[in-house]
């Protein structure tokens with residue numbers, strides 16, 4: 646596993662997160678030993694779902710046309 650941020654070595658690790666009604670929620674993910682970047686299945690899924698195209702320019706252009 647390669648860190649997407651620093652290209653460092655990532656190790657499989659287990660994390661604990663606190664859920665409101667179910668108590669402690671454990672999940673496994675990846676942690677970069679160099680920069681501390683953490684990847685987990687939820688974060689990975691969100692990043693894939695919220696794949697943003699380059700809309701910055703078109704939005705500015707659109708706003709300019711309206712103004």
Ligand SMILES: [Zn+2]
Nearest residue numbers: 648651677680
């Ligand atoms: Zn890293």
